Amino acid sequence: MVSEAGTELHTEQYNWAGNLRYAAAELREPTTVVELQELVAGASKLRALGSRHSFNRIADTSGVLVSLEHLAPAIDVDPDSLTVTVSGGTRYGTLAAELQRQGFALHNLASLPHISVAGAVATATHGSGDRNGNLATAVAGLEIVTADGGILTARRGDADFEGMVVSLGALGVVSSLILDIEPTFDVAQTVFDDLDWDRVLENFDDVTCSAYSVSLFTDWSGDRIAQAWLKSRTAGTDPEAKHTEFFGGSPATEPRHPIAGVPGTTCTQQFGVPGPWSDRLAHFRMEFTPSKGDELQSEYLVPREHAVEAIQAMRRLSHLVTPLLLVSEIRTMAADSLWLSPNYGTDGIGLHLTWRQDQPAVEAVLPVIEAELAPFGARPHWGKLFDGDAARLAPLYPRFADFKALAGRLDPEGKFRNGFLDRAVFGS
Structure with a gap:
């Protein structure tokens, strides 16, 4: 009704x-x-x-x-300040298409364009690239409906702003956001098959800086990496230049999907064909149902200085992890200053795991993974499955206590609190 x-x-x-x-x-x-x-x-x-x-x-x-899905997108571009204001419930694919139509771009997109702007920002969801911060780093301002129904506006540089962006929904409902934009650009995406693990780890920095965005797909077993996806900005480069080899891998000969055996028709254009950022930076096309719904996901963000050690730790767990996996993805991202961002204060890598939908088995292996990655300061993605609680997470975030205090001021009665936040943040 x-x-x-x-x-x-x-x-x-x-x-x-x-x-x-x-x-x-x-x-x-x-x-x-x-x-x-x-x-x-x-x-x-x-x-x-x-x-x-x-x-x-x-x-x-x-x-x-x-x-907020039925709020109007309200996409308002300000070309002078190079920002766009958008409703929180708008999906990135919708925003990207309109920005491209007007000649502008975001700095990055996540693998799925189907996710909402406010939800992705609140959980520090990211794309990839050594010099690219997660999606939340583009936020220049936001509007929050607070517990009493009032409107709180905040802008970059305001007190506590860096605690309000990756908010986990604990501060209120983000009704709109102001995002940084830039002039539109083209991207060419190339996929390579069957890379050599030893060569990749020996040259990890060279691998990840070889394109604007690099993703490695693996199941953690054996001595080969299944795929590398390279997304390169084409300005100033020769679009006809083709890699014939990439750290032991060869160019794919047909469209690839990250999951073995799944047709690549739902994925964004490959084979190095240049096209708008809005049609290349995500892995999946907006017009198709994303990926496979019958899956689970976890992800751990590890400081860049521990990248190779953390990857080697995951390979040692192959006997536990591989049988439960559909695929795993390794990406990189730049440091930021957002209090609850998993990349707060450090460049990092993301160790993403797309699981088969066997939740009891997955939940049984998560504590083992987290114990193995604990020496490297791994922080879990807030929107995915993980085992750690507030006692284990608080030491990983220097501003954790500040965030809890901010939530206490903005939501003193705990209207926006739930079981997840009680376990993972507030420790009750």
């Missing part, structure tokens, strides 16, 4: 992967910010629901789930 503050649904709600059912009794979908403010003010417990691509209960609540 339609209420005064949006659409109310009493049907069961699941995440994209189908591995969890949200505990909330209702989902509301406001169509205006005023409706959103009324919803937030009137709820005793509430959480914002993004595009449902989280694999844990970060978005869950015993109260009301609110989706």
Whole structure:
């Protein structure tokens, strides 16, 4: 039925992967910010629901789930300041297409363009590239509907701004964001098969700096890496130049999907054909259902200085990890100053694991992985499956206590708290 503050649904709600059912009794979908403010003010417990691509209960609540999907995208480009203002529920693919139409670009995209801007930012979701910060680093300002239904605006440089960006939904509902943009650019994507592990590790820095964005796909077994995806900005380069070999790998002869045996038709253009950033930086095309829904995901972000050691640790765990995997991806990202970003204060690598959907088996192996990666200061991706709690995570984040204090000031009654936050952040 339609209420005064949006659409109310009493049907069961699941995440994209189908591995969890949200505990909330209702989902509301406001169509205006005023409706959103009324919803937030009137709820005793509430959480914002993004595009449902989280694999844990970060978005869950015993109260009301609110989706911003039906707010107008409100994409407003300011060419003078090189920023764009966009509604929090807008998906990156929608934003990217409009920016490209107007001649602008974001600095990077995640592998999926189907995810919402506010949800991706709040969990520090990232793309790849030695010099590219995660998606949240593009945030120049945001608007938050706070627990009392009021509007809080913050801009880069304001007090506590760097604690508000990667917020895990603990501070309120982010209704809009201001993002840095730049003039549009073209990208050429090339895939290589069957790289040599020893050569890659011996030359890891050369591998990851060989393109604007580099992804390595592996199942951690054997002495070969299945695929390397290189996304290169084409300005100032020869589009006809072709690599014939890449650290033991050879160019793919047909479109590749990261998961072995899955057709590459849903993936973005390969074979080094130049095209807009909006059609190349993500791995998957907006017009197709992303990847495989019947999967689980985990990811650990490790300081760059420990990259090779952490990769070697994962290879030692192959006997436990490989049988449960669909594929794993290694990417790099630049340091930032956002309090709860897994790349706070350090350049890093991401060790991403796409699991078969066997949650008991996956949850059994996560503590083993985390123990093996603990000496390297590995921080888990907030939106994916992990085992660590607040006691283990707090020492990894120098501003962890500051974030908890900020949440206490903005949400003193705990309206936006849930079981996930209690376990992973607040320690109760």
